[in-house]
Amino acid sequence: MVDRGARVTRNVALPDGWEPKVRAAVAAVRPDLAPGALRPLGAGFESVALLLEPNHPVEPNGPVEPNGPVDTDRLVDTDRGQSYVLRFPRGEDGAEGIACEARLLPELAGLLDVPVPRFAFTAPNPLGPGEFCCYPVVPGESLSEDDWHARGLLDEPAPVRQLAGLIEAIHSFPVKRARELGVPEVDPRAEFTEDLRLVRAxxxxxxxxxxxxxxxAAYERYLADDGNFDGPPTLIHADISLDHLLITGTRISGLIDFGDAQIGDPDYDLCFLWPETNRAFVRRLQRERGRPFDARLEGKLRFWELADPATDVLHGIENDLPDVRDEGLTLLSTLLTADR
Known part of the structure; x- marks a missing residue:
């Protein structure tokens, strides 16, 4: 199993003075939540997440007035015991992703058999562009790739069966409605043609x-094969990785991070699972979905496995992130050495 590097890191770098800004932004919408305990939860390229855990005083004194002053010593949380996730976009792409989630998830959630983020509110982002979102914690643990393997979850019957159902449900969402909701539509051939130009340079x-x-040669083979682009586009999550599948016991109990949702190639929803799991798991997943696991699909997955770290290298160069550039380059070199 190749170490792909972390798509999400627990080492969250926050700007100086972030906490009072965050509390003020929350207080403007939900003053009852603002005094809760805040701690970093994780970060990706596009957003940073905090966990907000409410305070519970010994002697509460009734609910907080929505527009009144907040007395943290006498606070009663209106959702007693409920913790929340706050996600703050880091750039314009992240802001667009959260705005898209806010429109899409209320309609998509009803099709899925496990909980997904249900936004309590969005509000102006005090740490960057756009709006941030706040939603009750989705049940379950976010496990690393290593933990999935160590716990034997890839061999359990429930996760692969549940995942098959989730993917099929997402892909069944009407494309026309997704367009109406502003979900971006991508042209894989055009996107990877432009990527190839940047990769060469x-x-x-x-x-x-x-x-x-x-x-x-891998880019050119993928782009030259018309069959790679024949299928009709569907709504896709576009970032289904093991750490986005929340686990309770041996079952998937939640699916998170829809910020990259798009209309595109449905096979792309397997691209991160391919290197994180194993060939047998993806074959079982396709069998559960009633879909083929053939040479064409395997060829696309092997290409995307290379293209992902190449994209990370480009992201690191463009945004002056040498660690991201170097990690992507190391993984890419490892994969190309193995391929040779």
């Missing part, structure tokens, strides 16, 4: 010549 010079040739 920015990534190839960082690789040994033999690895560079393999990488360019």
């Amino acid at each position: 920015e990534v190839v010079p960082l690789l040994p010549p033999d690895q560079a040739r393999l990488l360019i």
